[in-house]
Amino acid sequence: MTRKQREMRQREELILDVAARMLLDSGYVGLSMDRVAEATEYSKGTIYQHFTCKEDLIAGVLLRTIEVRGRLFARGATYRGRSRERLTGIGVADSLFYQLYPDHARIEQLTKVESIWDKASSERREKCHSGDSSCMAVVQGVIRDGIASGDLELQEGVTPDGLMFGLWSMSVGSRMIIVHGALMDKFGDTDPQLIIDQAYQHYLDGYGWRPLSTEWDYRQTISRIRDEVFGEDILRAEVQYA
Amino acid sequence: MTRKQREMRQREELILDVAARMLLDSGYVGLSMDRVAEATEYSKGTIYQHFTCKEDLIAGVLLRTIEVRGRLFARGATYRGRSRERLTGIGVADSLFYQLYPDHARIEQLTKVESIWDKASSERREKCHSGDSSCMAVVQGVIRDGIASGDLELQEGVTPDGLMFGLWSMSVGSRMIIVHGALMDKFGDTDPQLIIDQAYQHYLDGYGWRPLSTEWDYRQTISRIRDEVFGEDILRAEVQYA
Amino acid sequence: MTRKQREMRQREELILDVAARMLLDSGYVGLSMDRVAEATEYSKGTIYQHFTCKEDLIAGVLLRTIEVRGRLFARGATYRGRSRERLTGIGVADSLFYQLYPDHARIEQLTKVESIWDKASSERREKCHSGDSSCMAVVQGVIRDGIASGDLELQEGVTPDGLMFGLWSMSVGSRMIIVHGALMDKFGDTDPQLIIDQAYQHYLDGYGWRPLSTEWDYRQTISRIRDEVFGEDILRAEVQYA
Amino acid sequence: MTRKQREMRQREELILDVAARMLLDSGYVGLSMDRVAEATEYSKGTIYQHFTCKEDLIAGVLLRTIEVRGRLFARGATYRGRSRERLTGIGVADSLFYQLYPDHARIEQLTKVESIWDKASSERREKCHSGDSSCMAVVQGVIRDGIASGDLELQEGVTPDGLMFGLWSMSVGSRMIIVHGALMDKFGDTDPQLIIDQAYQHYLDGYGWRPLSTEWDYRQTISRIRDEVFGEDILRAEVQYA
DNA sequence: CATGAATGAGCCTTCATTCAT
């Protein structure tokens, strides 16, 4: 019984691999159940035994992506340091998500535009939603810590959620722009990641989250987090993609 | 001859109207040349005389959207005031773009995901690109003015383009999040636009662009810009959508 | 061993119940082995152990229907009275078959159109045929009695089978028309059963089967048969469908 | 323009021919758009330009059948003679419909069971309905004539529509039985048509429609109608099927 | 025996594009 289940699991992974590749190469429209079946060398019927419909398959692909992001975020917040450093940890997680797993990042984008949720199985729908939620919970937790520790004092009318919204926007938006590519020439030829890091820090400075970037070398913090917290992930990913 | 051209022009607008509507209602897949022909009451051959293929038609739709955004941006920068106020003018333009023309905003997103550019006619491709460019040029101009006037002093290693990149990211990202909707419940029930405005101001504060939001009532500036600069647009759009 | 057979029998009944329901709700095409297996909570393999193929399953469903009709006919002919009254008994049985068991009636029709017999197992095929035969034998018996008793004198060239053929045609045809429904508005809004009863009586009058409907109150006969012969069946069916 | 339309018309006939053949050979389920396309050597797209869906195609097939029956009925009622003779004319039309056009007859049956009307185009749906209606109107007309002429006196509680319902039932039912075949051995080996003719005449005798079959040689009337009214049709059909 | 995963032909339908008129 266990072996059968293991085989099922393995096959599901294979199907998801193929589907993800196809989604990346040809977009939502280009992903076709026929071609997935052909590429996996399984029959169409078998594909449909794992996923109730095309949308459900895509939700399955997205779920893995969400899990990857979730794992990175959770780990990013484990960095020991002041609250803003821990937020920076999540920032590093975010940028590593794009750098180490560009495919996952692209999948996140592609699936955010076409609405899949009406047809996907409710099981997968809920898993995805809860994955997203826990990512945000991590951020919210760190912001709360910042307030609790006194490093962050929000002015009247300003909420933790508002702060998070800006961070989230910059994350989503910046990657959208980079991937879309068309306009990147407008931003000179500085390393985009550097620009993004700066933008984040200025944004947090604007909220007065201590220590300000003028008082603290966050580039060093970032570098340390990459090494200490994500060293393994970076290594593993580099091996995988090489 | 001139009359013929006028007729051509008119017909093209009609086709684009119908195509845009279809794109909005049914997405990229739902837009079909057959149905466009049927809805416009022109023959399919005629449609193909104006647009070389489906992708070119979509590019045509997008071009109009880009023009709308361009017009708003240009006008937003005309506000007379200090440099950061003028940037705020563009911010207002940006938010009005989403508020007054949600259809255009949605088109911008939809077309960013499916890759159109490989098949669209090079003519339209270039027009779109140059439209985008002039939007950014407006922003870049205002930032340069800020530096020239002394209101904005960039620290070493920080470029005007970096500043713009953050703004652009927040614009694109925030709308993405709002449209996607799935996660909006995470951000409490404050008016999203207010949150976005705050995020922008904190971001600019972080760069030290004077006057800071703690020294100046930008909410009043925004309100004045809406009235003085965009009063007409708001009125016109409200009439149109009513 | 006997218990096992009993279980088999029970399971077969369950499968047939489910299949019948599905056939009625969704037609021949809508009946699928997958869904039968799912609804019965048995595996597909098990279903195939009872029925060699889809067609055989349908034949099984039909067989039960034929048995119901057979039981009613047999009972209808038990009415004590003159020969034409006994035929009327069968007529009542026929109409009750449609009234009390509309599902069975519909199954009879559905299965008559799609050709099942090529693929069904010969065992079930023969059982169905013999069931049909015994229905007709009942009618033939009553006609013979009519002749023997002197109530019915057939003119030269007219056979008992010819008489039966007309009766059978009217039975099949009238239900076909009623079920099809499309043309029922053409027949005014009298109760269809009344019309059918009249048609039967006029038909038998045409053969001169005594006592003619002008000499005898067959409506009263019908009413008495319903009470005396079929009282129980009516009660039971009403309970079942309520 | 006229030539194109002619070609369209011709193609439509071809498609309908093929579809009818397929329906007859393989039933409702066996008729597939793919195979129709293949057999006609037109592309699937072309088939769909003529018929909006499978059901609409079947409705198209049925429409031709209804027209054939309608033509025969109309002609049958033209026989000059007493009212019951004219009804006999329609009876002959009915039997010729089955004899000369067994395919049409079978189509009528097949399509009566599966419900097509939900999906067929409303145009074809209405045409079919009106075709059916005019057939019945012809019968109703003759019955009214019978009453007007005094040949037919209906007893109280008996309506012309009731009379027609019986005729219609026998027509539909008898053909159902014959086509189904399974039980024909039960009816001895007399010519089925003769049996049907007798059944009709006895039925009308039962209503007392004058002249009764005991007073008038309807077999001769039938024979005369076949020659005088339908001679040509019989000839043509025989040629066609030979 | 019972199971249910795997199969793959087949279903109905849509659509971008072409080209003869």
Place this chain on the structure above:
DNA sequence: TATGAATGAAGGCTCATTCAT
């Protein structure tokens, strides 16, 4: 120049049946 019939590949999905476990 405008038309719209024709194309045929491709799409998502279903299902009767088999067979290794």
